[in-house]
Amino acid sequence: MEIRKVVGQVTPEERAEIQALFERKNGLTELAKIVSADNTELYEKLVKDMGETGTKFQQWWDTKSKKYGWESHPKGNWEINFETCEITLVAQE
Amino acid sequence: MNIKESDRGWQSGMAKSITFIVTKDCQLACKYCYLVGKNTKERMSWEVAKQAIDYILDREEEFREESVIWDFIGGEPFLEIDLIDKICDYLKTEMYRRNHHWFNSYRFSFSTNGINYHTEKVQRFIEKNRNHLSIGITIDGTQRKHDLNRIWKTPEMEQGIAPKPEEERGSYKDVVKNIPLWLEQFPGASTKVTISSADIPYIKESVLHLYSLGIKEVNINCVFEDVWKDGDDKLFEEQLTELADAIIDGRLYEDHACSFFMEHIGKPMDRERDNQNWCGAGMMLAVDAAGMFYPCTRFAQYSLRSKPAWIIGNIHDGIDKNKLRPFLTLDRCTQSNEECINCEVASGCAWCQGENFDAADTHTVYQRSTAICKMHKARVRANNYYWNKLFRKLELQEYEEQKRKSNHPACEL
Amino acid sequence: MLQYLIILLDEASVPYCHSLNPTPSPMGEPRLIPLDTLRAGIVFAMKENLNIQFVYPTRSLPDEYEAAIESIDHTKIKPEVLSGEADVLVLTGWETAKAEELDGATCILHTSRSELQKHLAKVQELLSRVARLNVVLTDIEEFKDEDADAYSQMLDALSDCLIEQFRQGRMVQLNLLTDRLLLTEMNNCGAGDTNVTLAPNGKFYLCPAFYHEDANQSVGDLTTGLNIKNKQLLRLDHAPICRHCDAYQCRRCIWMNGRLTLDANTPSHQQCVIAHLERNASRSLMQKMQAEGIRMRDARPIDEINYLDPFNNYKQWK
Numbered sequence: 001m002e003i004r005k006v007v008g009q010v011t012p013e014e015r016a017e018i019q020a021l022f023e024r025k026n027g028l029t030e031l032a033k034i035v036s037a038d039n040t041e042l043y044e045k046l047v048k049d050m051g052e053t054g055t056k057f058q059q060w061w062d063t064k065s066k067k068y069g070w071e072s073h074p075k076g077n078w079e080i081n082f083e084t085c086e087i088t089l090v091a092q093e
Numbered sequence: 094m095n096i097k098e099s100d101r102g103w104q105s106g107m108a109k110s111i112t113f114i115v116t117k118d119c120q121l122a123c124k125y126c127y128l129v130g131k132n133t134k135e136r137m138s139w140e141v142a143k144q145a146i147d148y149i150l151d152r153e154e155e156f157r158e159e160s161v162i163w164d165f166i167g168g169e170p171f172l173e174i175d176l177i178d179k180i181c182d183y184l185k186t187e188m189y190r191r192n193h194h195w196f197n198s199y200r201f202s203f204s205t206n207g208i209n210y211h212t213e214k215v216q217r218f219i220e221k222n223r224n225h226l227s228i229g230i231t232i233d234g235t236q237r238k239h240d241l242n243r244i245w246k247t248p249e250m251e252q253g254i255a256p257k258p259e260e261e262r263g264s265y266k267d268v269v270k271n272i273p274l275w276l277e278q279f280p281g282a283s284t285k286v287t288i289s290s291a292d293i294p295y296i297k298e299s300v301l302h303l304y305s306l307g308i309k310e311v312n313i314n315c316v317f318e319d320v321w322k323d324g325d326d327k328l329f330e331e332q333l334t335e336l337a338d339a340i341i342d343g344r345l346y347e348d349h350a351c352s353f354f355m356e357h358i359g360k361p362m363d364r365e366r367d368n369q370n371w372c373g374a375g376m377m378l379a380v381d382a383a384g385m386f387y388p389c390t391r392f393a394q395y396s397l398r399s400k401p402a403w404i405i406g407n408i409h410d411g412i413d414k415n416k417l418r419p420f421l422t423l424d425r426c427t428q429s430n431e432e433c434i435n436c437e438v439a440s441g442c443a444w445c446q447g448e449n450f451d452a453a454d455t456h457t458v459y460q461r462s463t464a465i466c467k468m469h470k471a472r473v474r475a476n477n478y479y480w481n482k483l484f485r486k487l488e489l490q491e492y493e494e495q496k497r498k499s500n501h502p503a504c505e506l
Numbered sequence: 507m508l509q510y511l512i513i514l515l516d517e518a519s520v521p522y523c524h525s526l527n528p529t530p531s532p533m534g535e536p537r538l539i540p541l542d543t544l545r546a547g548i549v550f551a552m553k554e555n556l557n558i559q560f561v562y563p564t565r566s567l568p569d570e571y572e573a574a575i576e577s578i579d580h581t582k583i584k585p586e587v588l589s590g591e592a593d594v595l596v597l598t599g600w601e602t603a604k605a606e607e608l609d610g611a612t613c614i615l616h617t618s619r620s621e622l623q624k625h626l627a628k629v630q631e632l633l634s635r636v637a638r639l640n641v642v643l644t645d646i647e648e649f650k651d652e653d654a655d656a657y658s659q660m661l662d663a664l665s666d667c668l669i670e671q672f673r674q675g676r677m678v679q680l681n682l683l684t685d686r687l688l689l690t691e692m693n694n695c696g697a698g699d700t701n702v703t704l705a706p707n708g709k710f711y712l713c714p715a716f717y718h719e720d721a722n723q724s725v726g727d728l729t730t731g732l733n734i735k736n737k738q739l740l741r742l743d744h745a746p747i748c749r750h751c752d753a754y755q756c757r758r759c760i761w762m763n764g765r766l767t768l769d770a771n772t773p774s775h776q777q778c779v780i781a782h783l784e785r786n787a788s789r790s791l792m793q794k795m796q797a798e799g800i801r802m803r804d805a806r807p808i809d810e811i812n813y814l815d816p817f818n819n820y821k822q823w824k
Binding site for chain 3: 416453
């Protein structure tokens, strides 16, 4: 059974940071489906960017969870609501 | 209180909407369609699309909006899925290659009749662009309501010959079969319902039917054209009142929304404070198969009954900003007559700049069409009923809840 | 409120504003207004309490026309090549304009910016004779932002010409520079609002330019009367950019608005920038006058502003 529980809230500025990273990550993922390795310049830029964006994305969650001390779960992950800035813990029981 | 609010739309007010009129063809010939000049010939070529994209992306400093909605419209846009797929691939690649700020904030948006939604090509496109899509399928309600207007085009229609009523073939079944797949892929999706005079008796059943199909949000509006007959407003008010009862009594308001009922409409508006324009024409940009730019699709020739197209430039010579100035300086009062300015129930009364232009006595976007006036007033009366009834119900519920809580210890005694 | 009726006496009446050249008659020779139409136009003006401005062609009119014209109080706008009494003379060519014959006259000069620049000496000569010179630019549509400096410099040179006249005690008026000194509110073309035009075909037009551009754009006729649709959009209070503007001398040509922005109540970027360069040049003229101790009765100070196109400030006003 899935459990959903609001465990915290970030500031609008913090929300904007993760929203931009989220959008970029999705953009890169979908771009990766159409850029082939033949297009060397773009392909290399994309691969590097995906790595960097993924790292920044994870760093945001690490930093913010530490800052706010959100409740966690071994089989769970956090989600953010971009409208309300709320952080929800989603876990499987 | 648990009342579902209408979705304001992605990046509402912060996104530039750029529309590709990829085709002026459609499988359907909806009776209320404002596109008077649909045809099978004007299909956008890849060359035109590419030039339009290059023109726009080359001018990042002129298009400063934080986000972009790349919008595809027809006719029926999915008739041109191969072109759309190519356009979207090019957009993604170019936005990224140029380090354009829109790469971090874009959507591809579609208004479709839903007929081709399940096809392999459309599904492959959806899979490929899943996180950046906004797709609205138009389904008008119950079968009888939908089929009243949304009928298949016949070859004779292209010669200007209308089919006999018994020969008309509705499209409901061809659309409704795709709704489950659509909702599975876009669970929060909303549909757009259009009301013209003949549809009024079916409003209540249609909204409830759409809810029963799993569509949680129904955006519904009366056409802006001057089509309303005597008594339509009364019938409309009755339908909305009955719909209000059904939504409130069935507690549907908790997780469903219908755009007819909005809490803050139907109030007087201040001349100074509430003077902004309603419509976004001029903030948007549309391009057609000939490579012409328009302030919105409603200003392209195929949308206009009695005025010449309002062309603001083309992909070769660029945009003539002079021709956008009337749009960017529009305000409510300058285009409204005194009756509208002083109207006691003015808020929420919408207008379409394209219809205003088309219906105007002179070549202007500054003459507001008032064809919708009596329908807005009827809507406001039903809307007042809805909120008065709903708030009273919730108030009583809360009262009962409080009473139950305060009585609880006494019960234990 | 309607105050003036402009009557074009001929299909080839002299252009005196931002109008196109008169359309050649399909029959060959341009035609005079029929005498009956002229008389009916005069009666219309009398009944509506309108002042009439008769616009003459370059050829002389038959006596019965002059007799009809003299039957009512009026203003005559004539090409300067035509002899006889006139209230306003339209100069039809640089070479033909004889300054020595224009003492105390009110003149209209049609010209492009480049021609004006080329003939500054002639303008100076004219300013030494006439009471008022109205310069009507014929190339506003072609104005580019990069032309602004050159136009400002030309206005500055014209300003020096005026100062020279003022020093001699001749308070000559040049619309581009002195109108703004004297105005306290917008004073624009008023087509369809304060004035309307009667063409030789017996139909009314917002102004002569609409008639010359396309005779199908009439706004009524002498039989059925005036029928100006969306009249409110020709008024200043329904012009979102202009109603906030203080380039009071601007022509605010609604015909050109329609051509360039497609809406009669919205001025083009070109029109706004040119009007503001003139406004700012008027301000400089006033500073020069103050420095020289020259006083012009009723002249008022003009504020410094930091824009040339009020459209760019529109969001603040909104």
